[in-house]
Amino acid sequence: MALLLVLTVGCGSPSGDGDGDAAVEGAPGPADGPGTGPERPPVPITCDTATRDAAAAPVVAQIEALGAGDFASAYAQASPFFRTVVDPDRFAALIRTEYPELLDVRSSRITGCTVLNRRALLVVAVTATDGARRTLAYELGETVEEGWRIDGAYDVAPPVPAPPAPQA
DSSP: OOOOOOOOOOOOOOOOOSSSSSOOSSOOOOOEEEEEEEOOOOOOOEEEHHHHHHHHHHHHHHHHHTTTOOOOHHTTTTTTHHHHHSOOOHHHHHHHHHHHHGGGGGEEEEEEEETTTEEEEEEEEEEETSSOOEEEEEEEEETTTEEEEEEEEEEEEEEEEOOOOOOO
């Protein structure tokens, strides 16, 4: 079980077209411009290169540490909040049972990054040395004291098991 914090941003159709998204009285519609109604909530944007690289640093460090069997260094990449909820032993058990591919990564690549204020969502495709594949969404928060740190990760799609070994 992965720990997950979810940031929800309201989405809806201002037209009230019957999809269950009714117009909100007093909310700005498509013709309203700045200063003509209540402010719309901020929406996540694609990370710029600097933000992506900074947010990716603890994810890359954690993956490398796990590959070396260094659970203490991997755990150090977690956010202060995560560390108050999950102790180091539970973290190690969680990785071994729920995310074993992270213990033997052949390759990983960032396939997406969005940011809103001091929160980021990084999508990472991981391939283990046995060929198993997993795509994970890492949620990160930026702190003044520690910079970007991992709040949790979850599967974007079901893991793909390793292909069967060739028969002799």
